[in-house]
Each structure stands twice: as C-alpha cells, then as structure tokens.
Amino acid sequence: MTGFGKTKGSDEQERGAAVPKIKRAVGSSESRSEQRDIARFDEEAATDRQFVTALARGLEVLRCFEPRERYLGLSELARRAGLPKATVARLAGTLAKLGYLRYSEALGKYSLGTGVLSLGYSMLSNLDIRDVARPFMQELAEYARASVAIGVRDRLSVVYIEWVRSSAPITVMRSVGVRLPLATTSMGRAYLAAASEAERNEVLEHVRAHDEANWPRIERGIVQAVKDYEERGFCLSAGDWDKDIAAVGVPFTAPDGTRMAFNCGGPAFVMSRETLEEDLGPRLVDLVNRLGAALGRR
Known part of the structure; x- marks a missing residue:
C-alpha cells in the first residue's frame, strides 16, 4: 500500500491529484467481519505478550454502545463486538459486577454503568x-x-x-x-x-x-x-x-x-x-x- 504520491494515470497527473492506493477488503458480510475481529484478538495475543485477549474483548463490549442507545441485548452486543454470544454473556456478567454495565431484569438487556462515566470524567478532567x-x-x-x-x-x-x-x-x-x-x-x-x-x-x-x-x-x-x-x-x-x-x-x-x-x-x-x-x-x-x-x- 502506497502513500499520497502521484499515480501514473495521465488524467490524475494533469489534475495534480495524489490518490492513495488502498487494498480492497475481502468480503463485506457481518459474519466475515466478526471472524476478522476474533482473529485479530487471537493474532495480537499470539504476537504480543502484553496483550490480554479477555480484557480486549471486554472493552469491545463496552464500545458497542452508541450515543442515545441506552439498552442492548446479548445478541446485539455479540453482533457488534464480533464475538460469540456465550463469550459476551460471560463478559457482560463480569462487567456488570464491576459496575461498568447494568443489567435490567425487566428488559433482559444491559446499559452502561457509572464505572464508565467515572473513567471518562477522569480523562477529561486531566x-x-x-x-x-x-x-x-x-x-x-x-x-x-x-x-x-x-x-x-x-x-x-x-x-x-x-x-x-x-x-x-x-x-x-x-x-x-x-x-x-x-x-x-x-x-x-x-x-x-x-x-x-x-x-x-x-x-x-x-x-x-x-x-x-x-x-x-x-x-x-x-x-x-x-x-x-x-x-x-x-x-x-x-x-x-x-x-x-x-x-x-x-x-x-x-x-x-x-x-x-x-x-x-x-x-x-x-x-x-x-x-x-x-x-x-x-x-x-x-x-x-x-x-x-x-x-x-x-
């Protein structure tokens, strides 16, 4: 993959455009995306002794929540995180016990907990x-x-x-x-x-x-x-x-x-x-x- 240097095309040279050459992604289905996410964690763990796969997956679960989205169920969390539902269930349970997630018995879904707010406030205050x-x-x-x-x-x-x-x-x-x-x-x-x-x-x-x-x-x-x-x-x-x-x-x-x-x-x-x-x-x-x-x- 090259940078923003000029390409060989005559039209682009005339315009003076510098076009990045980006490799085309292989596949675009959600299942392939999920497989890449899981493979990424496994690859990092295999090549970096400082990389903790379980921690990385837990943080990915927290990142699933978008602004103005209060509740997400396990199936949606698993889809967005690109992880097996059983894995997400264990991670979400742990995060809930630590205060980073909250579980609604009535809805059967999770929301972000006050632990996440504390982390964000500490970052901004510094x-x-x-x-x-x-x-x-x-x-x-x-x-x-x-x-x-x-x-x-x-x-x-x-x-x-x-x-x-x-x-x-x-x-x-x-x-x-x-x-x-x-x-x-x-x-x-x-x-x-x-x-x-x-x-x-x-x-x-x-x-x-x-x-x-x-x-x-x-x-x-x-x-x-x-x-x-x-x-x-x-x-x-x-x-x-x-x-x-x-x-x-x-x-x-x-x-x-x-x-x-x-x-x-x-x-x-x-x-x-x-x-x-x-x-x-x-x-x-x-x-x-x-x-x-x-x-x-x-």
Whole structure:
C-alpha cells in the first residue's frame, strides 16, 4: 500500500491529484467481519505478550454502545463486538459486577454503568488544554456566530472533548462526547491531513472496507483536504458529511504529544465556502497558533 504520491494515470497527473492506493477488503458480510475481529484478538495475543485477549474483548463490549442507545441485548452486543454470544454473556456478567454495565431484569438487556462515566470524567478532567483553549474558542464562536470544538481520534471517528457555541439563535447543537466521522468532517480531515503517511493509509484502508460504495467520494475529499492543509493550514467540509453543515478544521498537537483537531462550523445556509476559506479558516489557524503559544508559556 502506497502513500499520497502521484499515480501514473495521465488524467490524475494533469489534475495534480495524489490518490492513495488502498487494498480492497475481502468480503463485506457481518459474519466475515466478526471472524476478522476474533482473529485479530487471537493474532495480537499470539504476537504480543502484553496483550490480554479477555480484557480486549471486554472493552469491545463496552464500545458497542452508541450515543442515545441506552439498552442492548446479548445478541446485539455479540453482533457488534464480533464475538460469540456465550463469550459476551460471560463478559457482560463480569462487567456488570464491576459496575461498568447494568443489567435490567425487566428488559433482559444491559446499559452502561457509572464505572464508565467515572473513567471518562477522569480523562477529561486531566486535559488542561480545554481550560486554556476555551476563551479562544468562545471568542471565535461569537465572531463566527457558530460553534467551535476540539476532537480526538477514536478509531474511525473523532470525539468531542470540548465544545462551545455562540449566543446566536441559530447554530449547530453538539456536546462533549459526540462522535463524528473521521473521513468526511472538517475536523477528521484535518487530523488525517496532519497524520503520518503510515497512520493515514491504515485509517483509509479501514474506511474503504467499511464503506466501499462511497469510497470514491470519500477519497476525493481526503486528497483535497491534504492539499488544503499543505497550502493553507486548514481543511473544509461543506455539505460532505451533512448537506446542512459547513465547517473548517485545523489539526493541533498538544505539548504532551496528544494529537487532536479543532473545528468551527454551523448551518451551511449561513456559512458559505468563501467565508470558510477567506475568513474562518485563517482565524481558526490563528486560534491554534495562539493556543500553542499560551500552552508553551505555562
């Protein structure tokens, strides 16, 4: 698998496009996906003495819950985790005893427990960058009459760890913990544009495997995002993820090495591409530069 170098096709050379060559995934059925997940755990355990398969499988069960999904049964947990139902039953029972899951006798289903909340709160409370960045974010949000957020990568998503909105009556409502697609949002594209070639290609291989039908469109967006970042320092997503949302994104690396990205976005009908490119993009780049200077002074 190669990086974002120019291909040999004459049409692509004329456009100056740099298209990643991603291997086509073999098979797309849920059963094959589940088999790959199980094989992944077994392979890791065989090659890495620090890898504990049972722990990995337990964490996969916890990751099955999506926002606004309170209860999941064993069959759905097993399908999403790619694990046998009997295995999931034992894992879920253990997690419930430890407080990471709760079992509803009436429904016969599980929900996340307070133990998960405690872990998440501890992680967020240790991110000093949020306190330093918030005034800068609020200033830009009010100017743009939009919202500004910080996100970190989690597999094929970016997760908000901070979010502020303007006092404008019309804005996009989000919150800390919201997950957005990595490959089609401005924040996710900014993260990928600044990532190493190896990480970017690995991510894109998984993106293609998960969404073969839309891959050509996704690929074009990533190629353009890399070009935009190299030339202007920011990436765009104007209706690419959601036709009603327009946003600009900028990557950032914290002093401790944590890589993340910022975005500024709002309703597409009030945020034109020209506004994103000529005004908000440069302002978000400036925000990130000022934040880096502020953190360096601490």
